[in-house]
Amino acid sequence: MLRILAPTDFSMDGYNATLVAMRLAQRFGSQVIFVHAMAKPPVPANSPENLFQSLYREEEQKNLEKLREECQHLLDILNMRHGEIHYKTVVVPTPFAESMLEVIYREKIDLVVMGSRGSTSLRKILLGSSTQELMRLTTVPLLIIPSFFVFDGFKRVTILLQHKAQSYRPGVKVLERLASSYNATLHFLIMTQDGRQIHNITEICTDTANWQYLLEFPHSISSMAETDTLAGLKDHMAQKRTDLIVLFPDRRSIWEDFFSQNIADDLAAQPKVPILILPNQ
Incomplete structure (x- = not known):
């Protein structure tokens, strides 16, 4: 339960x-x-x-x-x-x-x-x-x-990742349950330093067997340069009509991982989109 x-x-x-x-x-x-x-x-x-x-x-x-x-x-x-x-x-x-x-x-x-x-x-x-x-x-x-959010399930999920080794997290099970229950489509958005395109999520997953279930959902993979994060994230969310953002912060600090480039400003421009944080335990 x-x-x-x-x-x-x-x-x-x-x-x-x-x-x-x-x-x-x-x-x-x-x-x-x-x-x-x-x-x-x-x-x-x-x-x-x-x-x-x-x-x-x-x-x-x-x-x-x-x-x-x-x-x-x-x-x-x-x-x-x-x-x-x-x-x-x-x-x-x-x-x-x-x-x-x-x-x-x-x-x-x-x-x-x-x-x-x-x-x-x-x-x-x-x-x-x-x-x-x-x-x-x-x-x-x-x-x-967020304030005034009207809940209607989570059908279009954007998963924001940095281009570095991503270990499996037990909290992913919660994401899997949400995605399964609402027949969600997952959109992996990967930030890279040089803007090169990542076509396979397993390139950055250190334990691909445990990530495999997520990849069985309908999904897309796209990349953007870290220097274009603000505009890229805004365009991505508008295009995909995102209704849930998922973050995978390191244990040290969410600010250091995802907000050092003022990504918070861009997320603030989407005040009706909930955020699911999956901590590094």
Whole structure:
């Protein structure tokens, strides 16, 4: 069973992401863990510990109730009954990223689905937000849902790769499930230093046997020079009508891998396209 984590801050952006998470869970028969990271209640520094604990439990119960109400609203919108989807609600303390990592480990999460926190610019997402923290630290695939995104499956997927050895990642299994479920066409877009064309994806795959299943989907392979990344990516997405971008960042930093050439600016120009990040575990 696919286990999905859906963080929410009760904003419209967070709500939209939880709606996508619920629809994915409905399609895959998954379990969803809805989670909210709650700030500590403000109390004077010299307050007794029992006062803090009392206020914390009270605030925690309020947030749990809001989560349950949001889940019920999602069920109503999707015309679903309790029991059709397995889900639970969890409230954790801030800081956000550390708490999410703990839940990912404890609940054996396979996929995190979260919003871009109201921003229409990917550059804003990647500068100091909770989303950026989790993008940098996550050990499981992370699906970022942009504001006002209307979910209708993922049928045309652009997989952005650098021209270097690409090792197989366990998170590819999630991509395979999405592609299979929605009969997706995969478009491999490879950035090369000199602009030379790559005609076979196995040229950069270090473990071709494990990549083979992806290559069994309808797919295309194209290349572009790194110096033409901005214009090339924009043209590619328009031509292919991309509805999901997949990134394979190195462990060190997503910025260093994919955004050092201001690719973020180009992705920001496509604010309605979700991004699936497959981390190097």
